[in-house]
Amino acid sequence: MPLGDMDKIASETGFSGVVQVDRAGQVEFAKAYGLANRAYGVPNTVDTRFGIASGGKGFTALTVLSLIREGKLALDTTARSLLGDDLPLIADDVTVEHLLTHTSGIGDYLDEEGDWEADDYVIGAAHVLTTTEAFLPLLDGHPPKFKAGERFGYCNGGYVVLSLLAERASRQGYHDLVRSRVLGPAGLTRTDFLRSDELPGDAAVGYLEGGDRSNVFHLPVLANGDGGIHTTAGDMTKFWRALFAGEDAEVATKPRHHVPEESLRYGLGFWLHETDDTVILAGYDAGASFKSTHDPHTGTTTTVLSNTSPGAWPMARALM
Template identity: 75%
Template sequence: MIAEVDQLARDTDFSGVVWIDRAGQVELSNAYGFANRAYRVPNTVDTRFGIASGSKGFTALAVFSLVGDGALALDTTARSLLGKDLPLIADDVTVEHLLTHSSGIGDYLDEEADLEITDYLMGAAHELTTTEAFLPLLDGHPTKFRAGERFGYCNGGFVVLALLAERASGVGYHDLVRERVLRPAGMTRTDFLRSDELPADAAVGYLPLDGTDRSNVFHLPVLATGDGGIHTTAADMSTFWRAFFAGDIVGPVEEVVRPRRDVPDQSRRYGLGFWLHPTTDTVMLTGYDAGASFKSTHDPQTGTTWTVVSNTSPGAWPIARALTTG
């Protein structure tokens, strides 16, 4: 397997980290390419990468922990906390609808639209440092279907979840995730990093623009919020999965990973913020954005985790596919 991964990494010019462990024993941990191409800083297995939508699962767990505390309920309506904000969100949209991508709300970042990963979609990206700052982006998008009618992947729904969690708890989204997910999980290398002041151990995200590879700093919010973008390491993802299934973050875990929606076009199912294998207990988090690609899969039956994370948009997928079919 190591030789096969190495060859595929060379063939695809992969930049990132591949990690496999079984029951806590590392079987493969390799780094490839550069974290910073301008200064020729290589990626290492300890490099921190943005994982785009991979952190939707962390948002879901922060929200679910508030449900456990009674600050929210799965049937809490968004309107009860939004007040007059975002008036196009239907009155019957609930926390559970948002967690399962079945809210039907219009999306500020609509993945069904004809968009390129290189498009500039964030407007004044440098101003997006708080969840409340997203309100103008979230507003003005008509409902796409009735709440609960079907699955429709919605980035904006998870920003709304972050907003609801803040208003229900009185704590900012970033601190909520730190206190309710990262710390109980023991994820010491995971945090919300500003894209315009990345520390030396974080990878710059790259995408092809004007015939060269450029940083993604103008393509993403300067600071991640509920729909994705936290920075983490492959090792921390293994730490996360073990803590999650041990019940160290929230309980009951079974409620989070219980299939709520079938997604046949993706050959998957969906729980509360987590992708699920169509027939087994395997759970997944994935992310794709400008200068970021990520997939981390955990099989709770064998305790096996594999994570592929890259600081380019297409980088993770060839190796992720090979690990899935291998």
């Protein structure tokens, strides 16, 4: 589809967000639509920061892989070896690799395989979730769904467990681990963990469907390992270029599982195209939708960020 048709789709769908296409390091198309803050009429710009929901899992995976390179973790490290008495329902044989590939089988606090809608209230006291340890009561008490390694089963809680393992292996907080091991080395100066109750002026407020209510009560007040970091279209281009210039691209993007229900494959924290080498990060949550793809052969990156739950998908389908 010609990039000029983006305006038509944005108008027809009421799209609020940013679309950017880069080819071989050159910006081919970049445009913002809609409002970052509806109450004050603040427009989105191409530099607006958006929460990217599960797109943040890629940042968690790369943080874990950096600890593996240093010998502080291994793919076969068991969760139980670092959890101690915490989360006793996680089986003894669940490993870091199982968690990275969504094959751990552990019960999930946010089970997308069940009857779940993005705008549901699912996490209780959102304001207390400022640290990884604070997630422990939320993660606890969920029986296993299947045996470790038995199949693919998308698991948000597994990526918070990964954050916890990373913290305990490194003795450093998750947010600082991501900043020092992913954001800093990649030069992602516009990407960070922003509190939803004190967003800076350059960040988009996330809005629920069908009105002007924000998502402040729907998501953890501070994002964690399963997603929610804020970023920009420009920083996503930097992210992909840094990934494929670094040491972890091959292991992170090696296909580990075919996921036929999504017509995709999965690596370590990254979705992969079913038949070619395109790598994908995507996220969907209350007041946030996001998709960014990168073709390592042509250096083409396409990114769609939106501050509404369904907003990104019509634009992403047209582009990708």
